[in-house]
Amino acid sequence: MTTDIITANGSDAYTSIAVVGTGGYGELFLRALKQCGYFVKIRAVTRTPEATETVKLGRLKQLRALDIEVLEYSDVTAGSFSTVFAGIDTVVSAVGVAGLPSQIPMIDGAIVAGVKWFIPSEYGVAHYSSAWMPFKGPLAAKGEVLDYLVGTAKPKGLAYTALYTGLALDYLDPHGIGLKLSKRRATLVGRGGTLATFTCAADVVQVLVSIVQRPSEMQNRIIRYAGSTNKMCDLIKVVTGGNCGKNVKIVCIDEARAKFCELARQQDMKAFQVYGRLLIEEGLAQINLRREPLDNALFPDIKPESATDTLARLIKLADAGNEMFKGGQIIQRSHTTSSVTDGVGELCKQEPAPATATGKSQA
Numbered sequence: 001m002t003t004d005i006i007t008a009n010g011s012d013a014y015t016s017i018a019v020v021g022t023g024g025y026g027e028l029f030l031r032a033l034k035q036c037g038y039f040v041k042i043r044a045v046t047r048t049p050e051a052t053e054t055v056k057l058g059r060l061k062q063l064r065a066l067d068i069e070v071l072e073y074s075d076v077t078a079g080s081f082s083t084v085f086a087g088i089d090t091v092v093s094a095v096g097v098a099g100l101p102s103q104i105p106m107i108d109g110a111i112v113a114g115v116k117w118f119i120p121s122e123y124g125v126a127h128y129s130s131a132w133m134p135f136k137g138p139l140a141a142k143g144e145v146l147d148y149l150v151g152t153a154k155p156k157g158l159a160y161t162a163l164y165t166g167l168a169l170d171y172l173d174p175h176g177i178g179l180k181l182s183k184r185r186a187t188l189v190g191r192g193g194t195l196a197t198f199t200c201a202a203d204v205v206q207v208l209v210s211i212v213q214r215p216s217e218m219q220n221r222i223i224r225y226a227g228s229t230n231k232m233c234d235l236i237k238v239v240t241g242g243n244c245g246k247n248v249k250i251v252c253i254d255e256a257r258a259k260f261c262e263l264a265r266q267q268d269m270k271a272f273q274v275y276g277r278l279l280i281e282e283g284l285a286q287i288n289l290r291r292e293p294l295d296n297a298l299f300p301d302i303k304p305e306s307a308t309d310t311l312a313r314l315i316k317l318a319d320a321g322n323e324m325f326k327g328g329q330i331i332q333r334s335h336t337t338s339s340v341t342d343g344v345g346e347l348c349k350q351e352p353a354p355a356t357a358t359g360k361s362q363a
Contacts, residue, residue, distance in 0.1 A: 014089040014116060014215045016041035020106065022059055022070075024171070025123055025204070026094035032205045034066050038213050041069065045084045045091075048072040076102045081109025088113065090212055093121040097272075100141035107145070107153050117159045117215055120145050123204055125197065125285045126164055130278075132257050135264065159219040161211060164287040165204045166197025166226055167276075169310045176273040177280060178232075179239050179311070181318040186240060187249045189256045189277040192233035196285035198307035199227035206302050223295045224287045228306035232280050238311045253281060 015038070019029050022044050033042050044063050049056045049072075060070050071084040085091060091110050093103055103120055110118050120142070127143040129136065149160040167177070174180075178187035199207075207225050211218045233244075240247040256278050263271035279285050288294055296304070305313075 014212070015039050016043075016088050017090045017092065017212060018043040018045050018071075018085060018088045019092045019094055020045045021094035021096070021099070021121070022046045022063065023056070024094065024096065025201070027059060027063070028201065028205045029092060029094055029208055030063060030068055031066070032209045033212070034068055036209050036213070041087070043069040043071060043084075043088060045071050045073065045081075048074045076105055078105045078108035078112060081106045082112035083109075085110050085113035085115050088115055090117040090119070090215070091115050092119045092208070092212065094123075095121050097139075100139075100145065103141075103145045104148055107148060107158065111153060111156050111158050115158060117161070117212075117219060118149060118153065119161050119163065119208075119212070120149065122146075122162045123165055123168075123208075125166055125279065126287055126289065130282065130284075134261060154220065159215070161218050161220070162222045163204075163208060163211065164197075164222065164224045165199040165207065166287050167280075167285055168199055168201045168204055169307060170314060171201040171204070172276075174311070174314065177276045178273075179235065181239060181311070181315050184240050184243075185247045185249075186236040187251060187277070188232060188236060189251050189274075190253050190281035192236060192281070193231055194281060194283040194286070195229050195231060196280045196283075197226045197229055197287040198310065199225060200305045200310045203227050203302060203304045207299055210299055210302070217298075222292075223298070224292060225296055225299065225304075226287060226294050227304035227310075228308070229286065230307045235307060235311060238308050239315070251277075253278070256281075 017033060017039050019026050019033070019042075022030065026044070026046075030042065030044055033039055044060070046056075046060065049060070064070055073080045073084050091106070093106060095102060100121065107118055122142060124139070124142075127139045129140070146160070146162055149158070149162075154160060169179075178189070180186060203225075207223070211223060236244060236248055256274055260271055260274040260278060263274060276285075283289060296302075
């Protein structure tokens with residue numbers, strides 16, 4: 001895990017950048033972009049907060065104190081986004097699950113505003129549909145957005161880059177994929193022998209900051225970066241200290257699938273926990289599942305932290321009773337519960353998934 005902000009020495013002239021979303025990765029990106037010193041203009045674009053959203057209001061105040069411009073939008077339309085994107089070269093989306101569909105009008109607004117480059121909210125796994133799922137899946141909107149960028153926006157002059165980094169154990173809640181750090185216990189769906197990609201949050205931020213300083217090299221492509229590739233059973237050994245007997249609960253795949261569908265229809269946010277465990281067991285959390293080459297060599301100055309080292313670091317924090325583990329969230333986000341619940345609710349409105357187990361190479 002690299003802690004120093006990396007600055008490129010290229011001569012590309014994209015020096016104005018906007019980040020949509022100011023919680024979670026959005027805030028991390030904005031602070032790192034400011035620290036790197038490369039950009040002349042850095043703008044935070046966010047939904048207009050309610051008066052009761054004190055945490056978000058405080059965060060926006062802190063960003064302004066860093067001399068980061070903050071612009072707000074109240075409606076999700078191309079016209080609204082074209083206004084907040086005026087004078088910007090690069091737009092980075094960091095919206096959550098509930099905001100993924102809003103990226104279509106966001107892209108349209110970017111085209112109207114003359115934005116040159118759009119980076120959608122990926123920072124995770126590639127999206128593949130599953131034959132057993134009666135929905136498109138929680139992440140299907142990501143694939144639709146990338147299709148729109150490639151098929152509609154790119155011909156209109158808007159470049160794109162999709163960044164896949166796998167799962168970030170210090171960004172998501174490890175409990176969500178069955179790792180109960182403070183209790184040294186785990187829940188495993190299936191056998192835990194399939195490979196998954198992991199990259200810690202700090203390394204995801206470093207990769208993104210490097211990418212946006214190198215447009216001519218990074219545009220119109222998919223970037224795959226892996227901190228490490230691990231089997232779930234190996235991570236469980238780290239969490240349980242090797243005691244994989246009574247400290248591990250095994251759930252069969254069919255039971256987990258049925259539970260996911262039940263929770264999704266109830267619009268219960270716990271559906272995402274079950275989905276994450278199924279995603280890993282099916283092998284769909286590996287960003288180069290089809291043996292696509294990794295792009296780590298493009299970022300030689302970043303020394304990634306492995307998933308086992310991330311877990312060891314988080315376990316120490318859990319043992320110390322660190323505040324970050326209260327409520328099960330590693331990084332505090334604005335409206336986390338609302339966003340996840342809204343995302344699950346969208347599942348029940350979607351058309352049934354295709355009958356094939358393979359899908360698009362987006363996430």
